[in-house]
Amino acid sequence: MTTHPSPAVLARYADREMSLDEATVWSVEVHLENCADCRAQMAGSATDDSRDLLARVAAGVDHNIAAGPAPAGRRSWLAARNRWLVWHSVPWLIMTVAVLGCAVLLDALQPSLPSVVSLLAPVAPLPGVAIAWSRRHDPAWELVAGTPAAGLAMLLRRTAGVLAVVVPALVLASARTGVSLALTLLPCVAFTAATITLGAFVGVRRAAAGLGTAWALAVVVPAVVTAEPPAVLQPGSSGVWALLALTLAGLAATRADSFRRLTSHN
Amino acid sequence: MRTVSAAETATTTYPWVVHAEGLRVRAGRHLAVDGLDLALDTGVHGLLGPNGAGKTTLMRALATVVKPAGGRLTLLGESVDGRADLRRVRRGLGYLPQQFGFYPRFTVREFVEYMAWLKEMPKAAVPGAVQRAIDRVGLTAKADARMKTLSGGMLRRAGIAQAIVNDPAVLLLDEPTVGLDPEQRLDFRELLRDVGVDSCVLVSTHLVEDVVAACTDVVLINEGRLVYQGTPNDLIAQGGQGDAGDSAAERGYSALLRRHRAEAGR
Numbered sequence A: 001m002t003t004h005p006s007p008a009v010l011a012r013y014a015d016r017e018m019s020l021d022e023a024t025v026w027s028v029e030v031h032l033e034n035c036a037d038c039r040a041q042m043a044g045s046a047t048d049d050s051r052d053l054l055a056r057v058a059a060g061v062d063h064n065i066a067a068g069p070a071p072a073g074r075r076s077w078l079a080a081r082n083r084w085l086v087w088h089s090v091p092w093l094i095m096t097v098a099v100l101g102c103a104v105l106l107d108a109l110q111p112s113l114p115s116v117v118s119l120l121a122p123v124a125p126l127p128g129v130a131i132a133w134s135r136r137h138d139p140a141w142e143l144v145a146g147t148p149a150a151g152l153a154m155l156l157r158r159t160a161g162v163l164a165v166v167v168p169a170l171v172l173a174s175a176r177t178g179v180s181l182a183l184t185l186l187p188c189v190a191f192t193a194a195t196i197t198l199g200a201f202v203g204v205r206r207a208a209a210g211l212g213t214a215w216a217l218a219v220v221v222p223a224v225v226t227a228e229p230p231a232v233l234q235p236g237s238s239g240v241w242a243l244l245a246l247t248l249a250g251l252a253a254t255r256a257d258s259f260r261r262l263t264s265h266n
Numbered sequence B: 001m002r003t004v005s006a007a008e009t010a011t012t013t014y015p016w017v018v019h020a021e022g023l024r025v026r027a028g029r030h031l032a033v034d035g036l037d038l039a040l041d042t043g044v045h046g047l048l049g050p051n052g053a054g055k056t057t058l059m060r061a062l063a064t065v066v067k068p069a070g071g072r073l074t075l076l077g078e079s080v081d082g083r084a085d086l087r088r089v090r091r092g093l094g095y096l097p098q099q100f101g102f103y104p105r106f107t108v109r110e111f112v113e114y115m116a117w118l119k120e121m122p123k124a125a126v127p128g129a130v131q132r133a134i135d136r137v138g139l140t141a142k143a144d145a146r147m148k149t150l151s152g153g154m155l156r157r158a159g160i161a162q163a164i165v166n167d168p169a170v171l172l173l174d175e176p177t178v179g180l181d182p183e184q185r186l187d188f189r190e191l192l193r194d195v196g197v198d199s200c201v202l203v204s205t206h207l208v209e210d211v212v213a214a215c216t217d218v219v220l221i222n223e224g225r226l227v228y229q230g231t232p233n234d235l236i237a238q239g240g241q242g243d244a245g246d247s248a249a250e251r252g253y254s255a256l257l258r259r260h261r262a263e264a265g266r
Ligand SMILES: [Zn+2]
Pocket: A003, A004, A005, A031, A035, A037, A038
């Protein structure tokens, strides 16, 4: 800190009648910004006029602050930013949970047939995932697609939101029907990862539709017709499903650049 | 006297804020932008052209939501064609699409906050930046009204607010004055001049008058190519008495287009 200006200089600085050359005014001003002692000293030697003026300014500022709008409080971020997705996917998630509920009932009524819960588990999250990444279902898609947050991370976050509902529903369903938990959840995760990986090439919605149809034709229909549990859901197959889920998740991670544009396969 | 902002004195390592060379962009199967060369610096640039000239497609490519089919495109010194990582560039972009969807149940503030969050702004800066953006477009009184209750002009202004919330270095506005009444249009021109002091603003419009009143530079494109780039006064000087139009600027615009078409037809 440089030397403090003399009380005489400070008094002349404070009094607008007394002329002080510009260079001195600047140096005093810079000094006052950084020196509380000199500010206090100057305040102490202020004239009554100045005190009056300052009091009026302070009262005016206080009055305007009191009359103006209250400052916006801290808002709940999570609530605001996720609301669109929540409103939008609720009907689909309710439908998914309702279908799983029906499957539990069917399994209870027809214990001799292959478990409907385990047949539906792999494809249960697909409608939700397709909706979560759909240009048609997000009105502000063009705005969203141009932001830095758009991309695989956003798709994964939305997918996680879907799984947060579907997985507990599957856990409940498997507990009610006695179907192996691993053979319920691992195919579910594998199909979700497959939807994202395939979605990088053909679009998430198309990938979900294609995988769902393929599963229905190749596994569900034969199982219903023959009344035999499908080979791919035999007790020993959970290791294969786990490996498949890991591989597909790894593949999906390498396609991060496929989800950044407006027409990014949605 | 005007204060010099930090952006004006900061050194840049790139010659142009927006630089396109031989840019080609598809709209569906059709090449809507076909071999466009364009270099833009700080200031307000008005993008003019007849319907179908490729204005919206160009805007989308500059906003990085559509991947160019060919040529080179550099924004803020970073290449954004091909498989580039767009995240850093996108943090410096503001974009208002011609038709922008919105979430009807969001309030204006929630909408702008959501967009600020997607633009990965620092969390602490968001509430202040959102309020400032809403104030700048004159929607302060409607900040907590739901989007579905707003008129067309108010929606446009909410769209402009989300575009400027992150103080973008590149601001792209596609037909922003549609639905604004004459007084709001004057306010908007004021805002453009203000933002254009230290950002590169590109405004697409069909109103030649807007360009003359608010822009430092005119860009005229036709059939996906650059026809003309110059100052508004240059544009006015292009027109003669025989050219179509109600004002000197409109006559200049139609003279340039007529000459370009005659050359292309030869
Ligand atoms: Zn001092």
